[in-house]
Amino acid sequence: MKTDICELLGIEIPLLAFSHCRDVVAAVTNAGGFGVLGASSHTADELEAELAWIDDQVHGRPYGADIVVADKFEGKGERLSGDQLLARIPEQHKTFVAGVLTEHGIEAAHDEVAGILGQALSDDKGEQLLDVCFRHPIKLIANALGVPPQYMIDRAKSEGVPIAALVGAKEHALKQVRAGVDVIIAQGTEAGGHCGEVSTMVLVPEVADALRAEGSSVPVLAAGGIVTGRQMAAAVALGAAGAWTGSVWLTTPEAETAPHTVQKMLAASSRDTVRSKGRTGKLSRQLKSAWTEAWAAEGAPSPLPMPMQSYISEPSLRRIDALAERGDEGAQALATYWVGQGVGLMNRQKSSRDVVLEMAEDYLDAVERLKTSLDG
């Protein structure tokens, strides 16, 4: 196959795979796609080890990295420690979370600190991680939240590595391209994780048209709901150069998704996800569970701004995952993870390599179907 993104990244299949798991990244790259490692949950040393491992596996085949650098958030620039941020969490929220856990038979965990999250969102950490990334032969650097900071854009340019950014609205796409972004990922509301309200079917052509009207030839990747090759073909029909995917890798054996959550995902239909502020403070799509329901219930406190909400949600959700694995029913009811509506099409476990190869085949079938629609 050949699209603008295949040429830009030197890949055979216009399929990008975002994953926090190095095994997924390497497997996708080795199968002809393009793996992108979610780097922000690592320390600099850990990231160094992950990328060295990937280098070892892919033998020069292309891959990339993704760093979450938020535009603005509570405590940004104040150099607060995790403890200091935690101290800013209202008692009401701590009590609420403790109540939700207790109702489900779980000991309250609201005083744990998920310090890494605050660090992950700070500029300092971002620069450190960028340094690590650019010591490796990455072929794309992506930023998942807002316009990348200037130092990130400058660094990518000076390293000769294209920089990508996610958008949920055409106005954001224009802003990103004006700031110097090289690849736009137009992510629809059906996507897992942070997402906007416009669907992939509408957003991709709307973004592509807006860029063309601006005279930009920046390639657009379609994201949101895409877990099959026919959807990747739909993306190209809509004007995208390929697909950016995340959810579909979560149920592969290479991913580190909590096993109980994998089972929930394989059983889920597309209506089993919800956009909720209960995990990060911004709307992000995830499996519906007693946790998301609790935050949506009448009388629940308003979720806190980023990254504060994560300080109360992440420690609880980690404990929940661990208990769910041991068969705790309360924890199983609460367990959730980010995933898009495409989860309704993820019905059996297969290896990351098989996902790539089946998507390529399904893409070819879809093109054949379209050709037949003309031949009659």
Place this chain on the structure above:
Amino acid sequence: MKTDICELLGIEIPLLAFSHCRDVVAAVTNAGGFGVLGASSHTADELEAELAWIDDQVHGRPYGADIVVADKFEGKGERLSGDQLLARIPEQHKTFVAGVLTEHGIEAAHDEVAGILGQALSDDKGEQLLDVCFRHPIKLIANALGVPPQYMIDRAKSEGVPIAALVGAKEHALKQVRAGVDVIIAQGTEAGGHCGEVSTMVLVPEVADALRAEGSSVPVLAAGGIVTGRQMAAAVALGAAGAWTGSVWLTTPEAETAPHTVQKMLAASSRDTVRSKGRTGKLSRQLKSAWTEAWAAEGAPSPLPMPMQSYISEPSLRRIDALAERGDEGAQALATYWVGQGVGLMNRQKSSRDVVLEMAEDYLDAVERLKTSLDG
């Protein structure tokens, strides 16, 4: 072009156009697509005149009709008059609507009766309208809300006319096909009017897979957000036999959309719509306006069940449309109409015929793009 739906309906372009306006229906059918008249807002006599007019225009080319027959609703089977239903509306709701109008400088209208709505939703009216439809050479009868009642299915079968139904979830598609429906319209959350929460990109393959697993070969039409030919191609890539559209016709000169609303639509981006219960009592997507905001505001009463909410919203919205045309600013802020997120791609007015021809051309371009992605 040739897909299952082209063969079933005898059309050249797999494009179905739902419209309340006979001029749109005739223009689409005459351009090689398939017009479907929204019949429920008419009395039997009016409908007879509309269909006779269409017959006169299309010279035997195929078209269809759509009748809204709800599964269940307040007052169903009780044979209540509009006045009796109106009497069931709580004072709180009348006062609220009067307040919203007054705030925008409009005299309160809450005691008007939109009797036709209640009639439109009753079985009696449905049977009458069906009788009228089958006196004309319709090639498809569609039901937009829930599983069609048995008498409707039986009648369609005995007349040899395929029956279509809209669904927003795969479970509903299975239910419909088991009941005898011949064409499934899988309508994503981006659609105008009543819609579910699953996006077209996910819903279409999910429904197609579920039907295949059931051994059904019923054709699936994709609906929701589709206003261009590249999206129609995406629909076919996803496994649909064609596209069911509604929004794109609203801004054509053949439509009877209030002119002020047409201007709002042409200026709107995909983020200017919202799913609200404020118009019919069920979630339906429409232009964001001061009206939809009022129903979403804290302290607003919960919308009433169908068809009660329409009794308070429709008379007000008609008055609003009339005042908006005369330049009333309060009315212009309140004016809204059903439209999907595809409104973001509807940026200039063109005739219904040109919409069909441009969509066909854009479809061919998209297929070409996909073929090129294979040739390299």
